[in-house]
Amino acid sequence: MESLNGLKRTHDCGTLNESYIGNDVVLMGWVLRRRDHGGVIFVDLRDREGITQVVFDPQIHEPSHEKAQRLRSEYCIAVKGRVRRRPEGMENPKLKTGFIEVAVNELRILNTSKTPPFPLDEEGAVSENLRLKYRYMDLRRPWMLEGLRLRHKVCQQMRSFLNNKGFIEVETPILTKSTPEGARDYLVPSRVNPGNFYALPQSPQLYKQILMIGGIERYYQIARCFRDEDLRADRQPEFTQLDLEMSFVEEEDVMGLMEGLISHLFSDCLGLELKTPFKRMTYDYAMDHYGTDRPDIRFNMEFVDITDVAKGCGLKVFKQAAESGGVVKVINAKGMAGLSRKELDDLTNFAIDLGAKGLAWVKIKDDGSWQSPIQKFFSDGEKAQIAERAGAEPGDCLFFGADQRDVVFKVLSEVRLRLGAMAGLIKDGQYSFVWITDFPLLEYDEDEGRLTSMHHPFTSPKEEDLDLLESDPLKVRSRAYDLVLNGVEIGGGSIRIHTKELQERLFKALSIGEEEAREKFGFLLEALEYGAPPHGGIAFGLDRLVMLMGGRESIRDVIAFPKTQKAQCLMTGAPSNVSMEQLAELYLRIIKEA
Structure with a gap:
């Protein structure tokens, strides 16, 4: 294949218009489609910014025209030529570049391509498994690119908004301690500490509370999280969340700030103005009137x-x-x-x-x-x-x-x-937010035969219900709050427990004994004894939020390289077997079931 050899790209394929007529340009991209019209070859050249029609005319440059006869879909090429107006009646007003074309006087084929496994210029249904196996081809489709662009813009605006509100972005560890409560941890064996394991974080929950104890006061992170659980359309084994924590706050402080953030995202990224404050609804009301704590109130x-x-x-x-x-x-x-x-x-x-x-x-x-x-x-x-x-x-x-x-x-x-x-009551482009509050602090788990936390064991109970914690724990309400958008929970948080005494009372209600509490959470209990401030926070599922903002059906459509519902990567073949030598280095061996 040919090299660039000094040829410099001057413009992308979505920029050129009538103001460039007469200019010499260099474009690079992929062949979307090729058409032969009476000896003249037309190619729709595509890059991430758009499409430009390029023309190979033997009367302009015979060698380029001859070479262009070899072009097929998804060949990667570079062209040099002059911008000219399209002939009258041949314009395409649907394209930004639809009134011009580039008459080519030099063509370089940078790479050939096998026949694509599915059409890239159609929005028709394509098997999701096929899309995931050939994700590098799927990513070339404008529809996928739009989702990733939106995700990028949302992350940018999240950072901008929070930076302006006095937050500090802090990275917390990926290799951490296993403290399973709810979903299963992904475990990572330690080669240098044989027989011991790290866990990948289900969330940065404990670290962000430690940051508050450390006096950071306002923290955020766009964090990668991991849960080894059964998957659904809106779940992934690894996912991204906007995670934040604030000191010296109560529920309304966190909720009000988040309404400002969400309003900023919708205004800047979608051009939509949201009405605030968002509706509030207690957990009991939501269950009694909608049957779910994630009501769609559209x-x-x-x-x-x-x-x-x-x-x-x-x-x-x-x-x-x-x-x-x-x-x-x-x-x-x-x-x-x-x-x-x-x-x-x-x-x-x-x-x-x-x-x-x-x-x-x-x-x-x-x-x-x-x-x-x-x-x-x-x-x-x-x-x-x-x-x-x-x-x-x-x-x-x-x-x-x-x-x-x-x-x-x-x-x-x-x-x-x-x-x-x-009844046609669910409209595209309609966004209805509602905060769900006053969740039960605890619920009874039939499988485990004990009380478990409805959110997590660091959520603070309501003060007026504290006397019920030992006598009637299922009646204790929490200081938790979830934000629901169109029937999907996009974020959840709470005011946290900030004293050792109350944290130990809650562990006891959860049947976590002193020894177990010390082993799993001893560092937190000790830290709470050093002037821990009242604090609270929230985490937003970035994948879900972008999915809803972009009008997509699945979070897999806004993640570059997602897993399937069986937690597999069809493109790379992960998870996969490893060699006996690798296992031996980690002091592990596989025990096969009979």
Whole structure:
């Protein structure tokens, strides 16, 4: 292949316009497509900035025209030529460079290319596994480049905003101590300390608290984090978060600053002005009215409780749920009484797949009467009560969930989202933020048979609930706050425990004994004895935030080299086997299961 040999690029492929007509230029990039028109060859030359049409005309330069006949898609080339106006009627106003072309008088083929595994000039569906295997080709597509550009700009603006607010960017260790609480750690064996292991950080939580004790006062970091857990569409084994911590603050201080940051990002990166302050909602309200602590508030359809009415009705499944400590909730899908029987059956099957016994529905007819298989089980008075609470009007369709709370919440929250999509209530380019507050401090883990932290064991309880920590710990609320955008949690934080005495009380509630606490967290407990200030912070999932800002369906579309849902890199083949010699150096051996 040819070399540059002194040829210098003068412009990118997205810059040239009519003001450059008559100028000699040098462009470099990849062949997007080639067209032969009556002896003249046209090539759309692409780089990361755009596309410029270059023309190989034998009457201008015969050797370049002859060489251009060998060009194929994704050949990497350099061209030298003169900018000229496109012939009348051949302009392409969709391109920035659509009114000019470059008449080539020198062509250098810098590298050839095999046939691309998928088209790079189309937005059509391509298998994600194929895209991930050939990620270097996928990255050439403008759609992918746009996502990475947005990510770059978001990171720039995060740093700019926080620097101006007096924060210091500090890097915390990647090789750290294993303190598993929740997700599993990735472990790294130490060659120089045989039998001992580092852990990759699930978050910089303890280090940023130590920084506050160290008097840094305002810290941030765009941090890499690692969790060895089962993956979903919005999870990766390694991910990036904006991590920050502040001393001498309370909840509103952190939340208010973050609203300013998010508003700045949306204004600078998307040109959108957000209304602040964002809505606040307690955890209990979110669960009771949306069935989830990540409610999508772009549309209404809140749950309405009719458990007391259901106790007296004739429908056995409703009555049993109400009398056994469960709940009966109803969603009013406004104006959706026109749903077909097939659509209703599909919704019912969807609910059953989620764990429901079924999905009762009622259509409100023009005269206000019910049309439903269950209408005969309710008296006129009960129907009136339900209609009044649900705000039901002619043309509406009611959907009911009756079971234990966790089942009803899980099912109806997903049914609500599907109804919102069916009704066209979920719009692209619409952003609705809500803070969720007053989370329970602890929850009971059936698998472990003990109390666990809903967020993490360094979250401070509300002072007014402290007396319940030993007597009724599940009623203790935390000083935690999550920020939810369009039904996706993008950030979470809390005011931290800053005294050794309270931290030890919480460890005890979590069944972490003194010896275990000393082994795992002794350095933190000791540090808290040296004048630790009140402090709190938050972490934002950078991948999720950019995904939502860019209107993408998966965080893999805004990460340069993501893993699959099986935590594999299809391009490099990681994770992979290592040699016996490498294992021996680390004093490790593989034990194969029978």
